[in-house]
Amino acid sequence: MNSLFLTPATQVLNLMLPSLLSLIPDDIMERGVDALLDVIETAIANSATPVDDALVLPLISALRHKLNVADSAA
Numbered sequence: 001m002n003s004l005f006l007t008p009a010t011q012v013l014n015l016m017l018p019s020l021l022s023l024i025p026d027d028i029m030e031r032g033v034d035a036l037l038d039v040i041e042t043a044i045a046n047s048a049t050p051v052d053d054a055l056v057l058p059l060i061s062a063l064r065h066k067l068n069v070a071d072s073a074a
Contacts, residue, residue, distance in 0.1 A: 033069050
């Protein structure tokens with residue numbers, strides 16, 4: 001990423017974010033990621049287009065598998 005186009009505030013946030021994320025306990029992070037993915041899945045399920053179902057839902061499934069985040073809504 002080219003830092004010429006980042007504001008100073010964005011650069012500071014990019015430096016601090018890994019440290020801030022490390023302070024969040026793993027179980028809370030997992031629940032947060034699960035909730036975020038649930039919201040995305042719901043929005044896709046409620047959309048009228050079948051293309052996003054075919055493209056995005058498999059990506060979310062792969063993310064859940066890779067990050068080892070179980071689907072609590074299932």
